[in-house]
Amino acid sequence: MSDTTAHDRLDSLDTPFLAVDLAVMDRNIERLAGRLRGTGVQLRPHAKSHKCVEIAQRQIDSGAIGLTVATIGEAEVFAEAGFTDLFIAYPLWLTPQKAHRLRRVAAGAQLRVAVDSVAGARQLAEHLGNLPITVVVEIDSGHHRTGVDPGEAGAVATAARSAGLNVVGVFTFPGHGYTPGQRAQVAAQESRALDDAADSLRAAGIEPSVRSGGSTPTVDSADNTVLTEVRPGVYPFNDAQQFELDVCTLEDIALSAVTTVVHTRDRTAIVDAGSKILGADRPGWATGFGRLIDDPDARIVALSEHHATIEFPGAAPSPGTRLRIAPNHLCNAVNLVDSLVIDTADGPLHWAVAARGTNT
């Protein structure tokens, strides 16, 4: 079993640390790329999930057209590393300093940014109107975070165009797909919302050549007659949420916190991985604070900063035993470490989480 081998290969490293099974990750990257080939839907993976140059490069090598990022800081890291097509999928509120940083990114990369209000469009044009950037309008497809109603997309696009911006389409994040049993329905909502928003742009005389959506839970159900692009982030790794949402199997989870049991009583073990390496995410529907990759029947019932409390169906493993925990939400876990331990057949590599902590 590759599990046992991975354990052995990483035995000399002290716990806790985040390990990536390279073979599983490469399989995940290729699987999605393969599914999209020939569908006309382009892949622009979200780099916020891994924040890692080496992984972004593998995504490009498998056919991704560019990267999605969440912050100017992430754009800076990936532009500096040589990535030339970047989309900041966030309705930035610019300051002179942020605008200055964006100019520098745009000097070396094709840059796409988001707007989701008339005021935001005007502010963006004021700061960056003379740059050769493209703009997409964020719409709300049901997640109710940022984004305008699909029917208002044309008005925002018109304001942006009037202010001098080059509007090329619409995008959305169907985050409400992170609910058990809702993936197909949410993907349908997403497609409908993007279609309506595209109509709203056309009615305003603007061609919506970009219709961008997608997230790891919904990407498989995305309607390729509507969407031109998808932006999943988690799919190279997968995590406990994706497993509990039926997006993947435990064998498809490439990233785990390797941890050591420090205390055992009866069916309960306490391990040295806590919220400072797993992150503290726990949606209401989750069965716990992560999942044991090698024991589907165990549950992580409590989490402190350096302790996870794990209940086993039988006797808990003894102190000193190593376990692998898939975090609930790997995007927050990856952001807690300076580097990922990449488990390869030739021994471990250390890949920097180059964009860790780039919140601004």
Add this chain to the structure above:
Amino acid sequence: MSDTTAHDRLDSLDTPFLAVDLAVMDRNIERLAGRLRGTGVQLRPHAKSHKCVEIAQRQIDSGAIGLTVATIGEAEVFAEAGFTDLFIAYPLWLTPQKAHRLRRVAAGAQLRVAVDSVAGARQLAEHLGNLPITVVVEIDSGHHRTGVDPGEAGAVATAARSAGLNVVGVFTFPGHGYTPGQRAQVAAQESRALDDAADSLRAAGIEPSVRSGGSTPTVDSADNTVLTEVRPGVYPFNDAQQFELDVCTLEDIALSAVTTVVHTRDRTAIVDAGSKILGADRPGWATGFGRLIDDPDARIVALSEHHATIEFPGAAPSPGTRLRIAPNHLCNAVNLVDSLVIDTADGPLHWAVAARGTNT
């Protein structure tokens, strides 16, 4: 109002960032130090909360006898910075590498470590038996994480002493005090458990000169006829959890994420601070994912990595408005940034989160 002034002073910094109001923090540090003076109870604050050398120094300057840390990595950072009395309040499971690192820490600082099992005591003695370190037995006072039942403390202490370790007492973490309305009752449980464990050591012929407990929610109710030492971590800053547990007022919260509104609709605003700067902690009893320091009636109803969704009782503030959010659990928030912005009357300082990410 100091709030307005703080906003103005930090206006040139792009959001989101973590800011500390130095005057409020110094008042919090001095308040607890003052309460403990003359009670016979010594203060050994937990440095995991701030991970910051400058703040640890202020705690020592106000009378703390040493520091508590959670990991060998934290001990290394604070030993390197010149702190000479360190307690790793965690039942470490040693490897040869971890033992080597502990030896180096012990070469420059007085070191106290934890045991909570006979096997752990033997393993510790095997690795470190010849070092001049002290050992305390961790007991479970009701939080049911690590630690043995108070009545078993003597057996663990005996095993540790037989293995050649210098056992000096007992300690506990009353983490179940993080429940509304339970603080005084949990503090009483803690005192009783420490008293029982001390008796268990005495029955084994070992003098329990250290009886260490305490957490920010319970420290005010700690029984000074039992406890010799307390280890609160959060008290220099406070956070939304402490406010909702009635431990502090909003005016006592020294640390906040300064954030900018990026989207507004009716009574809802979306800001640029999310779980990658606030942390994702949300106990079931919390009213949301943090609290607005300047608006007690607002609620943070949803959190993504770079978005918080805030509902206001009236019209939400416009895009571009800056707000201050107290994280639910600051220990995880501080660990997300490389430095804290210290707001002082003379302008902002940047203090490194020197022990950020030291999980091993």
